[in-house]
Amino acid sequence: MLKAVILIGGPQKGTRFRPLSFEVPKPLFPVAGVPMIQHHIEACAQVPGMQEILLIGFYQPDEALTRFLEAAQQEFNLPIRYLQEFVPLGTGGGLYHFRDQILAGGPEAFFVLNADVCSDFPLTAMLDSYRHQPHPFLLLGTTANRTQSLNYGCIVENPQTHEVLHYVEKPSTFVSDIINCGIYLFSPEALKPLRDVFQRNQQDGQLEDSSGLWPGAGTIRLEQDVFSALAGQGQIYVHLTDGIWSQIKSAGSALYASRLYLGQYQLTHPERLAKHTPGGPRIRGNVYIHPTAKVAPSAVLGPNVSIGEGVTVGEGVRLRESIVLHGATLQEHTCVLHTIVGWGSTVGRWARVEGTPNDPNPNDPRAHMDSESLFKDGKLLPAITILGCRVRIPAEVLILNSIVLPHKELSRSFTNQIIL
Numbered sequence: 231m232l233k234a235v236i237l238i239g240g241p242q243k244g245t246r247f248r249p250l251s252f253e254v255p256k257p258l259f260p261v262a263g264v265p266m267i268q269h270h271i272e273a274c275a276q277v278p279g280m281q282e283i284l285l286i287g288f289y290q291p292d293e294a295l296t297r298f299l300e301a302a303q304q305e306f307n308l309p310i311r312y313l314q315e316f317v318p319l320g321t322g323g324g325l326y327h328f329r330d331q332i333l334a335g336g337p338e339a340f341f342v343l344n345a346d347v348c349s350d351f352p353l354t355a356m357l358d359s360y361r362h363q364p365h366p367f368l369l370l371g372t373t374a375n376r377t378q379s380l381n382y383g384c385i386v387e388n389p390q391t392h393e394v395l396h397y398v399e400k401p402s403t404f405v406s407d408i409i410n411c412g413i414y415l416f417s418p419e420a421l422k423p424l425r426d427v428f429q430r431n432q433q434d435g436q437l438e439d440s441s442g443l444w445p446g447a448g449t450i451r452l453e454q455d456v457f458s459a460l461a462g463q464g465q466i467y468v469h470l471t472d473g474i475w476s477q478i479k480s481a482g483s484a485l486y487a488s489r490l491y492l493g494q495y496q497l498t499h500p501e502r503l504a505k506h507t508p509g510g511p512r513i514r515g516n517v518y519i520h521p522t523a524k525v526a527p528s529a530v531l532g533p534n535v536s537i538g539e540g541v542t543v544g545e546g547v548r549l550r551e552s553i554v555l556h557g558a559t560l561q562e563h564t565c566v567l568h569t570i571v572g573w574g575s576t577v578g579r580w581a582r583v584e585g586t587p588n589d590p591n592p593n594d595p596r597a598h599m600d601s602e603s604l605f606k607d608g609k610l611l612p613a614i615t616i617l618g619c620r621v622r623i624p625a626e627v628l629i630l631n632s633i634v635l636p637h638k639e640l641s642r643s644f645t646n647q648i649i650l
Contacts, residue, residue: 232357233282233332234274234341235325236267240288240318249618249635250481253573255289257345258298260555261484262491263502263518263536265298269491270343272498273351275306277341284331285312286324287345322450325416326424333418342452344412348487350473350494356415359469366420367457367466369394370413372475375596376404383410383453386461387468394466397457407596408468410453411475423465427455476599481570482588482614483599488553489534492516504531511543514550526562544579551587561625569615572636577617578625585614586631610646 238257247256258265267285274283289295291312303310313328325332325342332340339360341353352370360368371385384405386396398405427450450456460466474490477483493516495502504517511525515533519525523541529549531537536553543549544562554560554571561579568585577583590597615629618636623629627643634640634649 231281231335231337232277232279232339232341233284233335233337234270234277234280234343235284235286235332236270236274236343236345237321237324238267238285238287238289238345240315247480247484249633250484250570250572250616252636253619254294255292257285257287257289258294259484260536260538260553261348261478262488262495263520263538266478266484266487267345268298268302269348270345270351271302271306271310273349273353274341274343275308277353277357279338280308281335281337282309282311284328285310286315286328287312288315288318290314317448320449320451322424322427322452322456323448325452326421326428326450327448329421329424333421337418339415339417342414342416346478347412348474348476348478348490349411349413350471350475351413352469352471352473353413353415355471356413356469359467360415360417363467364417365465365467366417366423367394367460368415369457369466369468370411371408371468371470372411372472373407373470373596374409374598375594376407378598379404379407379409383457384408385410385468392467392469393462393464394457394468395462397453397461397466399453399458408470410457411471412477414452415469423456423460424450427459481616485551485553485568485570485587485614486589486599488536489516489551492518492534492536555619570617572617572621573619575617575619575621575623577623578627580626581623581629582627583615583617583623583629584631585616586612588613610648612646 257267274280299310315324383399384401385394385408386406476487478487502518504513504519506513509527511529511531513532517532518536520539522539523537525543526545528545529543529547531549534551535549538556540557541554542559546563547560548565550567552566552569555573557574558571559576563580564577565582568587569583590599612631616633620637621634622639630645632644632647
């Protein structure tokens with residue numbers, strides 16, 4: 231019997247995802263047509279013996295989250311529950327705090343997945359590796375180039391046994407080209423080191439706080455407090471994958487993740503990909519169109535386009551490398567490239583809305599998305615264009631490399647600006 235835990239964080243995180251995270255919790259943001267964490271849940275539900283999926287985070291259980299959980303339970307016929315932390319507890323604190331819920335029923339092991347990663351989730355392969363060589367901690371790893379490895383948790387392994395000999399979170403100098411994917415398989419024994427960290431935090435806190443009410447004791451960072459401390463002691467192993475993987479830290483990386491998932495749909499969900507039909511819009515490459523969307527037959531879509539619920543796409547529209555969210559309208563002959571169009575927004579006829587992608591180097595098979603910074607030398611860097619919810623773009627204007635906050639009605643063209 232197996233379980234899975236998805237760590238969804240809280241509203242204090244995901245600031246780089248604004249303004250999109252103003253409208254919906256980041257884990258529910260649609261990537262390739264479905265909420266970000268539905269990709270995780272689909273992968274977990276396919277593992278034989280999966281009994282329950284738990285979400286742990288600090289979001290208030292609002293209507294959107296509740297509705298999503300109810301729909302997911304029905305679709306996957308699995309108990310899927312949300313456990314809300316009383317304060318943000320870090321990547322490991324929630325696991326320890328809810329240990330009784332995780333271990334209820336006596337699971338053989340449990341998966342732990344960060345919500346903000348995109349992957350093909352080789353969970354069955356990880357399980358086979360774990361059963362062949364059971365240990366408390368199994369980490370999924372992939373390779374990065376030397377420069378980009380500094381942005382991740384770096385793993386030094388024994389190439390014969392795959393034991394993790396050394397672990398450093400975001401090192402200042404090169405340590406290893408194997409990086410942590412934020413996807414794990416833990417045995418029940420893995421909770422003992424978390425307990426040790428909790429007790430040590432409590433003791434340290436009581437030395438500083440004579441009242442004994444130490445709020446930080448429950449905060450446990452898996453990476454620094456557990457992996458770095460236990461590396462080289464025969465408890466942590468790594469399973470390497472060469473499948474798709476990317477972090478989803480910002481809107482730009484969400485657009486890249488959408489491209490990766492749309493490509494995966496060729497194998498996993500071909501029914502989600504739009505087909506070119508006589509009298510229908512012209513489809514180029516991988517495109518997702520929600521069944522309720524209305525797309526004019528003269529529109530040209532793709533590659534790598536996701537169109538949400540109730541969207542209207544007018545005659546002659548050109549749409550490429552973009553996400554168009556619920557209820558948006560693209561009027562006749564608009565051109566939308568490398569852009570996220572927010573909920574209920576309208577792009578006027580003959581307008582052009584375009585961004586600049588920040589894609590990994592296509593000539594480097596180990597390259598990943600760079601951690602994007604919005605500014606350099608006080609100037610906004612070229613990046614994808616983001617329209618917040620209910621933005622109105624007038625006819626015949628150009629919006630280039632800009633971020634438009636929600637509820638704005640523009641009257642002219644903008645380039646390289648954040649429009650507040």
